[in-house]
Amino acid sequence: MQRHYRVIVAKPGLDGHDRGARVVARALRDAGFEVIYTGLFQTPEDVVTAAIEESADAVGLSVLSGAHLRLFGRIVDLLAEAGAEDVLVFGGGIIPERDVEELKRLGVGGVFTPGASLGEITSWLEAELDARSRGALESRVQ
Amino acid sequence: MTPPDRADRAELARRVAAWQAAHAAALAPGEAGDRSASGFPVAPLYTSLDVGGGAGADPELERLGLPGEAPFTRGPKPAMYRDQLWVMGMYSGRASPQETNKRIRSLLERGQKGFSVALDLPTQNGLDSDHPLAQGEVGKVGVPIDSLRDMQDLLEGIPLDQVRQIRTTANAIGPIAVALFIAGAESHGHSPRDFKLMLQNDVLKEYVARGTYMFPPRRALGFSVDVIEYCARNLPHWEPIEFCGYHIRDSGSNAVQELAIALANGDEYIRAALARGLSIDDFAHSIFLFLAAGIDLFEEVAKFRAARRIWSDRMRDKYGAQRAESRALKLFVYTLGSALTAQEPLNNIARVAYEALAAALGGVQTLATSSFDEALGLPSDEAVRVALRTQQILAYETGVARTADPLGGSYFVENLTDRVEQAVYAYLDRIEGQGGALASIESGWMRAQLDDEAYAHQRGIESGAISLVGVNRFAAEAAGALQALPSVPQEEEARQIERVRAVRRERDAARVDKALAGLREAAARGTNTVEPVLEAVRAYATVGEICGVLSEVWGRHVQRG
Numbered sequence: 001m002q003r004h005y006r007v008i009v010a011k012p013g014l015d016g017h018d019r020g021a022r023v024v025a026r027a028l029r030d031a032g033f034e035v036i037y038t039g040l041f042q043t044p045e046d047v048v049t050a051a052i053e054e055s056a057d058a059v060g061l062s063v064l065s066g067a068h069l070r071l072f073g074r075i076v077d078l079l080a081e082a083g084a085e086d087v088l089v090f091g092g093g094i095i096p097e098r099d100v101e102e103l104k105r106l107g108v109g110g111v112f113t114p115g116a117s118l119g120e121i122t123s124w125l126e127a128e129l130d131a132r133s134r135g136a137l138e139s140r141v142q
Numbered sequence: 143m144t145p146p147d148r149a150d151r152a153e154l155a156r157r158v159a160a161w162q163a164a165h166a167a168a169l170a171p172g173e174a175g176d177r178s179a180s181g182f183p184v185a186p187l188y189t190s191l192d193v194g195g196g197a198g199a200d201p202e203l204e205r206l207g208l209p210g211e212a213p214f215t216r217g218p219k220p221a222m223y224r225d226q227l228w229v230m231g232m233y234s235g236r237a238s239p240q241e242t243n244k245r246i247r248s249l250l251e252r253g254q255k256g257f258s259v260a261l262d263l264p265t266q267n268g269l270d271s272d273h274p275l276a277q278g279e280v281g282k283v284g285v286p287i288d289s290l291r292d293m294q295d296l297l298e299g300i301p302l303d304q305v306r307q308i309r310t311t312a313n314a315i316g317p318i319a320v321a322l323f324i325a326g327a328e329s330h331g332h333s334p335r336d337f338k339l340m341l342q343n344d345v346l347k348e349y350v351a352r353g354t355y356m357f358p359p360r361r362a363l364g365f366s367v368d369v370i371e372y373c374a375r376n377l378p379h380w381e382p383i384e385f386c387g388y389h390i391r392d393s394g395s396n397a398v399q400e401l402a403i404a405l406a407n408g409d410e411y412i413r414a415a416l417a418r419g420l421s422i423d424d425f426a427h428s429i430f431l432f433l434a435a436g437i438d439l440f441e442e443v444a445k446f447r448a449a450r451r452i453w454s455d456r457m458r459d460k461y462g463a464q465r466a467e468s469r470a471l472k473l474f475v476y477t478l479g480s481a482l483t484a485q486e487p488l489n490n491i492a493r494v495a496y497e498a499l500a501a502a503l504g505g506v507q508t509l510a511t512s513s514f515d516e517a518l519g520l521p522s523d524e525a526v527r528v529a530l531r532t533q534q535i536l537a538y539e540t541g542v543a544r545t546a547d548p549l550g551g552s553y554f555v556e557n558l559t560d561r562v563e564q565a566v567y568a569y570l571d572r573i574e575g576q577g578g579a580l581a582s583i584e585s586g587w588m589r590a591q592l593d594d595e596a597y598a599h600q601r602g603i604e605s606g607a608i609s610l611v612g613v614n615r616f617a618a619e620a621a622g623a624l625q626a627l628p629s630v631p632q633e634e635e636a637r638q639i640e641r642v643r644a645v646r647r648e649r650d651a652a653r654v655d656k657a658l659a660g661l662r663e664a665a666a667r668g669t670n671t672v673e674p675v676l677e678a679v680r681a682y683a684t685v686g687e688i689c690g691v692l693s694e695v696w697g698r699h700v701q702r703g
Binding site for chain 2: 027
């Protein structure tokens with residue numbers, strides 16, 4: 001890990017099943033990330049405000065209710081509106097394959113569905129953020 | 143099961159030791175390991191040496207009793223399933239009240255005696271369908287009920303006097319659900335005495351699992367107890383609360399924590415109900431314990447049996463219950479959703495069947511079976527049918543219903559029942575050491591316990607210590623991708639929003655205002671809210687408006703990260 005990354009883990013919407021979000025938050029902490037878990041009942045606006053106030057490097061979203069397209073999409077849009085499009089958005093839940101493609105098209109960096117391992121998620125996030133900070137460094141050097 | 147006399151015991155012990163020595167290599171833990179799902183060591187063999195080790199009295203009578211006799215280890219009713227099969231409950235929330243009505247009718251026509259009404263998340267959280275937070279969630283995981291009008295549509299043409307049990311998920315909104323069913327039934331000419339409503343109404347577990355809550359825990363506790371008190375005084379045949387271990391388990395706990403936390407939360411409701419002047423025998427008979435049926439067959443059977451014994455002993459010793467019905471625990475069981483896998487979903491049919499078998503062998507009163515595609519979203523019609531068929535095959539083909547407590551007397555199951563019982567008492571002591579359930583919810587201790595266990599479980603799956611066929615054992619080369627299940631069309635949400643707005647336009651506004659003012663006074667006074675909520679519901683006040691008034695008085699709970 002190139003530096004100590006800060007990640008917001010959030011449960012947007014009304015779905016209260018946060019076992020997955022909490023387990024992933026714990027795994028990220030164990031892997032060396034700084035994690036802020038927002039708790040339940042977050043609006044997309046709440047999540048984006050938290051991401052900006054905490055200067056988060058990434059936002060991880062968990063949605064099990066089927067409302068993922070609307071919620072993920074709205075958060076990506078709001079981050080862009082706030083000039084924070086460099087914040088990496090990823091997430092997971094019960095997300096059918098055709099929606100995974102759609103989410104990526106909307107700007108979601110990674111989508112993890114049931115069966116994804118904790119190691120897979122943490123190493124993906126680390127590699128992705130490392131690549132981004134290298135990229136940012138290079139663009140500053142140029 | 144009478145223990146052998148001393149000379150026989152010594153001889154048996156010698157033979158078992160020799161047998162173990164002779165077969166030591168083969169008896170080493172195999173691929174299945176040597177621990178149960180909740181970590182109990184499991185030996186390769188149990189004999190009479192492992193049971194009834196206690197002093198003095200005949201263990202069979204004292205620890206087991208006969209079915210229908212204290213301590214009810216062998217079942218709450220004498221004839222068990224010979225007299226009455228378990229109620230086969232199925233999930234039946236659907237996008238709209240009208241569609242839910244159709245599904246309920248078709249399930250009743252197919253021979254079901256009870257049905258459940260799963261409410262959508264906005265309703266469960268006290269929000270009307272046109273609330274901004276409800277967007278995209280209306281009708282997603284259950285049916286939206288904004289007002290009495292929706293309940294009237296849902297109950298249209300349903301023969302309420304022929305239904306054994308209606309169940310609903312209301313937790314944070316217990317009294318409102320009660321009022322909606324009473325008023326809804328009345329408008330179709332039925333009395334609430336014609337049928338029986340079984341409410342989940344266990345709001346405390348919402349703060350550590352599942353997550354539908356509004357008010358601070360202490361206020362919410364009182365709101366749930368309003369239902370217990372109202373039913374005890376007016377509708378004693380209703381089932382006003384289920385002490386829920388299921389959701390604790392589904393959030394990651396083991397079987398011991400599941401049972402202990404359900405009981406500890408239950409103690410809070412009981413204490414509060416007693417403080418209202420009720421006697422334990424006024425309401426203990428109407429309480430169900432709602433537990434999960436997990437996949438570890440024998441541990442689950444032991445858990446159900448231990449639950450009944452613990453309940454019976456605590457009712458007598460802790461609460462001084464006099465009536466036998468107060469001590470005879472009734473179990474509502476749902477097959478464990480988190481045991482199902484999104485990969486190769488048809489495998490879940492087998493998992494659910496084993497879990498259902500554990501429930502039947504454990505002597506439960508109501509059983510709901512998960513649909514095999516539940517890990518993917520709202521169940522399809524076919525999956526719902528298979529889940530019901532799984533229970534019918536169990537009840538009518540396997541012969542499991544012929545004999546009460548068929549595993550009673552099994553050396554292994556009796557031994558494990560004793561160990562589960564001891565572990566549950568030990569965990570209850572730990573909760574008491576934290577100041578009780580309410581305090582350990584408020585301090586975050588209980589949630590942290592579940593987090594630890596959930597994390598350990600996930601790591602167990604990833605390390606292979608916990609086997610999941612089709613996931614970490616015998617996984618298919620190319621894992622099938624998740625297929626989209628039919629989702630709720632956007633128009634449904636728009637229609638529901640229009641319906642609630644129409645209700646607000648068409649009702650008598652002055653009557654609503656008066657009813658809500660009465661409710662506000664009751665909430666501030668701290669008196670029972672069911673009657674004033676019923677007045678508001680009859681006036682077509684919406685669920686959101688009712689909860690709005692209450693949160694103005696009581697405040698709202700904000701979760702700490």
